[in-house]
Amino acid sequence: xxxxxxxxxxxxxxxxxxxxxxxxxxxxxxxxxxxxxxxxxxxxxxxxxxxxxxxxxxxxxxxxxxxxxxxxxxxxxxxxxxxxxxxxxxxxxxxxxxxxxxxxxxxxxxxxxxxxxxxxxxxxxxxxxxxxxxxxxxxxxxxxxxxxxxxxxxxxxxxxxxxxxxxxxxxxxxxxxxxxxxxxxxxxxxxxxxxxxxxxxxxxxxxxxxxxxxxxxxxxxxxxxxxxxxxxxxxxxxxxxxxxxxxxxxxxxxxxxxxxxxxxxxxxxxxxxxxxxxxxxxxxxxxxxxxxxxxxxxxxxxxxxxxxxxxxxxxxxxxxxxxxxxxxxxxxxxxxxxxxxxxxxxxxxxxxxxxxxxxxxxxxxxxxxxxxxxxxxxxxxxxxxxxxxxxxxxxxxxxxxxxxxxxxxxxxxxxxxxxxxxxxxxxxxxxxxxxxxxxxxxxxxxxxxxxxxxxxxxx
Ligand code: BES
Ligand code: MN
Ligand code: MN
Numbered sequence: 001x002x003x004x005x006x007x008x009x010x011x012x013x014x015x016x017x018x019x020x021x022x023x024x025x026x027x028x029x030x031x032x033x034x035x036x037x038x039x040x041x042x043x044x045x046x047x048x049x050x051x052x053x054x055x056x057x058x059x060x061x062x063x064x065x066x067x068x069x070x071x072x073x074x075x076x077x078x079x080x081x082x083x084x085x086x087x088x089x090x091x092x093x094x095x096x097x098x099x100x101x102x103x104x105x106x107x108x109x110x111x112x113x114x115x116x117x118x119x120x121x122x123x124x125x126x127x128x129x130x131x132x133x134x135x136x137x138x139x140x141x142x143x144x145x146x147x148x149x150x151x152x153x154x155x156x157x158x159x160x161x162x163x164x165x166x167x168x169x170x171x172x173x174x175x176x177x178x179x180x181x182x183x184x185x186x187x188x189x190x191x192x193x194x195x196x197x198x199x200x201x202x203x204x205x206x207x208x209x210x211x212x213x214x215x216x217x218x219x220x221x222x223x224x225x226x227x228x229x230x231x232x233x234x235x236x237x238x239x240x241x242x243x244x245x246x247x248x249x250x251x252x253x254x255x256x257x258x259x260x261x262x263x264x265x266x267x268x269x270x271x272x273x274x275x276x277x278x279x280x281x282x283x284x285x286x287x288x289x290x291x292x293x294x295x296x297x298x299x300x301x302x303x304x305x306x307x308x309x310x311x312x313x314x315x316x317x318x319x320x321x322x323x324x325x326x327x328x329x330x331x332x333x334x335x336x337x338x339x340x341x342x343x344x345x346x347x348x349x350x351x352x353x354x355x356x357x358x359x360x361x362x363x364x365x366x367x368x369x370x371x372x373x374x375x376x377x378x379x380x381x382x383x384x385x386x387x388x389x390x391x392x393x394x395x396x397x398x399x400x401x402x403x404x405x406x407x408x409x410x411x412x413x414x415x416x417x418x419x420x421x422x423x424x425x426x427x428x429x430x431x432x433x434x435x436x437x438x439x440x441x442x443x444x445x446x447x448x449x450x451x452x453x454x455x456x457x458x459x
Contacts, residue, residue: 004133004137005446007136008133008442011129015439016112016438019125020114021044022041022045024104027042027088027089028090029089030155038087038088042151046067048125049147053135054070054071061163062159071144074140074141077457080145081143081145081177082145083127083146083148084150085127086150087121088153090115090119090154097429097430099113110436112433112435113430113432117432119180119427123441126419128147129442130442130443130445134449143449153402156361165409176403176414177414177452178400178415179418181418182418182422184422187389188389189384189387189419191392191415191416192395193393194369195366195400196329197367198326198327198399199327199342200302204322205227205228205322207223207227212317213317214317218317224321231356232304236299239285240285244341246341250333258393265394283296284298293395294395302326305322331366332366333365364400365401367400374454375452378455382451386440386441387444396416398426403416421434
């Protein structure tokens with residue numbers, strides 16, 4: 001291990017500048033005008049996998065390509081670790097809110113600012129460098145490695161599940177290792193124990209065959225914007241819970257041990273609010289902030305569109321209103337069931353004079369892990385050695401829908417070891433990644449591969 005760590009220490013400058021090359025490629029999966037760049041990022045990555053001792057190939061899908069890398073030198077009796085990450089990024093807009101351009105990685109105060117630095121190109125690339133450190137120093141890996149980097153995570157991984165099903169034999173593994181989440185706090189590494197699922201809908205309300213004069217027609221015909229507001233208002237009860245019949249039926253109550261563990265984490269509501277320039281927080285009654293974020297479901301309007309929103313007043317009665325509404329789900333909720341419940345809920349409302357349509361956008365199931373077992377132990381040790389602090393188990397408010405699918409389809413255990421820090425502006429302007437975490441994290445991952453060698457293969 002000391003060879004590996006000294007190789008890492010001696011290569012940090014190059015490791016950084018390579019990451020910056022990766023970040024310069026605008027691999028924005030949602031926008032077709034960037035398709036060539038997205039492919040270029042896949043090709044760039046595949047080449048670097050080759051340099052880290054993996055056999056790499058690019059596999060085309062109906063959408064963006066999948067980069068697959070393999071190193072099977074440890075042999076059939078050794079455990080196999082599938083490393084998953086994504087090389088696509090969210091659109092960077094609004095551009096004018098970035099201090100430095102999103103695709104020109106810029107260092108400030110020990111951070112690199114760029115779209116994808118934390119989510120997830122920077123973190124994905126840490127694995128490539130930790131693997132390279134073994135390869136370049138001739139240090140054998142005690143595990144077989146399969147790496148999958150997809151280019152569609154940020155658009156809901158539409159082609160990955162079919163890929164995993166089709167190639168289940170080739171992807172067979174014991175552990176799925178993912179660095180696409182965060183650490184609880186600076187200097188406090190973490191191993192993930194949960195991710196929320198997602199059920200995301202577009203609700204359309206349509207009225208007359210045209211926008212109308214709001215004086216000439218207002219009061220005599222339904223206003224889709226009013227009706228949509230009524231639908232949205234009906235989704236929550238006064239105590240902040242979700243008022244859809246049956247919504248909580250499949251929500252598991254968490255064990256007291258996990259709730260106490262969550263309660264023991266250093267957290268201040270006042271600081272959390274102050275960081276967001278809020279004077280108070282708000283959420284479901286009966287739960288603390290971390291519980292509301294990690295182990296309770298939510299409903300949020302992510303976007304809303306209707307009527308006149310330009311300068312000044314235009315007296316118009318719109319004929320169409322649309323809202324994007326997302327539900328974050330927790331075990332054992334299922335996005336298909338949530339769709340049925342939402343449909344039934346809206347059908348029961350009294351909404352005269354309009355038609356309502358609900359379309360499904362993304363869906364993803366929630367994930368929950370056991371915070372015990374050899375893989376979890378290995379991660380704890382590796383993180384403690386690299387960061388000098390024992391890691392804490394941490395929940396995840398966001399979603400990585402493929403995690404459950406990997407576990408089920410490949411009969412493996414997922415292990416989430418992430419390195420982004422709170423406030424790192426995921427999906428927002430001025431996304432950043434801590435350079436200290438990049439460097440220490442590469443060391444932690446290199447150690448983790450060695451420790452995962454003790455996981456029993458084929459169980
Ligand atoms: N890396 C995030 C997920 C994440 C963020 C997990 C923070 C835990 C903490 C991932 O890239 C992401 O953004 N996922 C999307 C879901 C997807 C279907 C668009 C999300 O959570 O909104
Ligand atoms: Mn991500
Ligand atoms: Mn993301």
